[in-house]
């Protein structure tokens with residue numbers, strides 16, 4: 001063998017070695033890449049059972065710790081759908097899922113609303129003390145109660161010009177805004193009169209017991225609040241009427257249409273709307289209006305939600 005041939009052979013071996021090393025490095029690199037990919041949420045969520053589309057949505061909308069939580073639960077195609085709902089609250093996710101499973105005919109929006117306001121539970125079960133520090137946004141419903149002696153400090157007597165009956169009372173800001181509403185309606189040739197406003201605990205107790213004797217418990221709960229659970233005790237609520245109307249007919253009067261369009265401009269909302277009984281716990285009451293301030297009333301009006309839903313999301317909900 002000549003020297004030249006030997007040299008060529010050595011070069012060949014060297015090149016071969018380099019190629020082998022390069023292939024090994026490339027292999028290691030790919031192996032490392034695969035391991036890294038398997039740690040990603042993209043891989044883990046899909047492996048867990050989520051579609052590519054749902055995976056992308058979840059990664060975009062949840063924090064890493066929330067994704068880790070999600071991976072501990074069984075995959076459920078409804079989870080991304082609930083997260084997309086406007087009033088979705090993270091703390092309620094498990095309850096949305098189980099309520100929806102039992103009520104598959106309900107819309108997702110309804111499920112969220114029902115669970116948020118606790119209407120998936122029995123009315124009056126485990127009530128909490130109403131948070132009176134919320135001022136105009138004080139919520140009193142079948143799960144939030146006022147104490148026997150709660151009475152707002154700024155109750156004012158409503159002048160006879162605006163009301164029937166002997167001296168109903170309202171909190172000052174609600175009263176001032178009712179006067180503005182009254183005057184605006186008058187300018188349009190209409191008369192909105194207060195038939196009832198503040199009622200204390202004792203009054204509500206007598207009223208409730210009166211119904212109880214003639215209607216029985218279930219019917220009474222549909223039409224009257226138990227004492228402590230009446231919004232009238234807040235001093236922020238009015239029952240209204242107009243000439244010739246009663247509670248059965250008020251919504252056939254022009255005054256009702258006017259209130260539908262304008263009450264929010266003065267901070268009032270229709271508190272127990274038609275077809276929302278399953279959220280408010282009350283039959284439709286065309287005459288019962290609640291003062292919450294112009295900003296919140298406008299929001300509620302524009303988004304077609306109840307005050308219960310507003311409160312559950314914006315005040316009690318986690319942000």
Ligand SMILES: [Zn+2]
Nearest residue numbers: 232238239288
């Ligand atoms: Zn009322």
